[in-house]
Amino acid sequence: MALISKDKIFIKKGPDSIAKAAAKDAARAAKEAAKAEDAGKPKPGVADYIAGEAEQFVRNLAPYLPQELVGGSIPHMPGTEEEAVWNAASQATGTERVHYVFTVDEGRIWYLACPSAALASNPDSWCPLAAALPGNSEYWDRETVYLYEQEGVASALRWDPETARMQVFLGAARTLLPRIQSMDANFVTINAEVAKTVPWRNRQLKTEKLSRAAAMAILYAGLAVCFVTLIVLLSQYFITNFVKRDLASVKTQTEKLSTDLMFNALNALQSDTIKHMVRIQELLDHLGKIDGTLVKYDVSKGATTWEALVPQSFSNCSGTPLNACQILPGLEPDGRVRIKGTK
Numbered sequence: 029m030a031l032i033s034k035d036k037i038f039i040k041k042g043p044d045s046i047a048k049a050a051a052k053d054a055a056r057a058a059k060e061a062a063k064a065e066d067a068g069k070p071k072p073g074v075a076d077y078i079a080g081e082a083e084q085f086v087r088n089l090a091p092y093l094p095q096e097l098v099g100g101s102i103p104h105m106p107g108t109e110e111e112a113v114w115n116a117a118s119q120a121t122g123t124e125r126v127h128y129v130f131t132v133d134e135g136r137i138w139y140l141a142c143p144s145a146a147l148a149s150n151p152d153s154w155c156p157l158a159a160a161l162p163g164n165s166e167y168w169d170r171e172t173v174y175l176y177e178q179e180g181v182a183s184a185l186r187w188d189p190e191t192a193r194m195q196v197f198l199g200a201a202r203t204l205l206p207r208i209q210s211m212d213a214n215f216v217t218i219n220a221e222v223a224k225t226v227p228w229r230n231r232q233l234k235t236e237k238l239s240r241a242a243a244m245a246i247l248y249a250g251l252a253v254c255f256v257t258l259i260v261l262l263s264q265y266f267i268t269n270f271v272k273r274d275l276a277s278v279k280t281q282t283e284k285l286s287t288d289l290m291f292n293a294l295n296a297l298q299s300d301t302i303k304h305m306v307r308i309q310e311l312l313d314h315l316g317k318i319d320g321t322l323v324k325y326d327v328s329k330g331a332t333t334w335e336a337l338v339p340q341s342f343s344n345c346s347g348t349p350l351n352a353c354q355i356l357p358g359l360e361p362d363g364r365v366r367i368k369g370t371k
Contacts, residue, residue: 078241091220092153094142099196117141127228133162158226165224314349337364
């Protein structure tokens with residue numbers, strides 16, 4: 029309902045409008061809370077999607093405090109965090125089958141670990157004490173003692189002020205809590221419902237998951253190659269069988285090329301080499317009788333030119349195989365004359 033005056037317009041909401049607005053605000057708040065809660069849960073990784081296990085990935089982990097929890101710190105060497113934590117946790121627990129979590133802060137790796145057998149009854153769980161490791165959601169500083177209690181069992185995480193070593197206490201709540209609370213320090217109780225979930229890690233399980241992901245990747249790659257090959261074969265089949273063939277023009281061109289080839293071969297066979305060899309022999313025979321020498325015989329573009337040296341007494345070319353040759357003026361160095369013919 030709207031109230032209109034000369035200068036302003038006032039809108040008065042009824043009970044229905046107020047209820048709708050309140051419902052909308054409640055829905056928005058619930059949506060934001062669900063989004064914040066979902067952001068704190070673990071998400072499947074790339075290997076889970078490749079291996080086809082994303083749907084089976086457990087995101088809602090239950091808080092659980094293992095009975096054989098150990099913790100400590102080791103020097104940080106970039107690129108070897110997983111190997112270093114697994115080795116330290118294996119030595120601390122006495123077995124290679126361990127679950128562990130860790131963070132990196134100020135050049136050191138801070139970790140918590142427990143034997144995998146300790147999680148036999150709680151496989152889909154996480155340790156709330158891990159949220160107090162440096163860099164995680166519940167961590168404040170190293171002067172604070174972090175407490176967590178579950179089903180009569182209490183645990184505490186603190187840093188020794190003298191040695192700066194991380195210490196993990198675990199035991200019955202009725203005996204452990206009074207002892208911890210007697211220390212001169214600040215205390216923070218970890219709320220598992222608010223803390224960001226820190227899932228356990230397991231080296232063997234991770235290796236097996238990567239193996240399954242690699243096998244699935246190879247399978248998908250093989251299927252993709254087969255699919256592409258099948259498409260190529262089908263396309264070639266359709267091209268071969270459905271493309272229109274114009275063989276008439278191909279046949280005409282082939283016949284023309286064959287005719288040209290035969291014509292060229294015939295011209296190559298019709299050579300006048302033998303004719304010129306006979307002519308050269310004829311000239312040599314006649315010049316030998318008159319003490320002459322053939323010095324040049326040239327055939328260029330069908331025209332024949334020859335030259336010879338004869339004695340000075342030679343004066344007439346007619347009526348001889350020399351066929352009306354021409355006597356060139358001058359004498360050669362040997363005293364003979366040069367004659368030239370074109371037949």
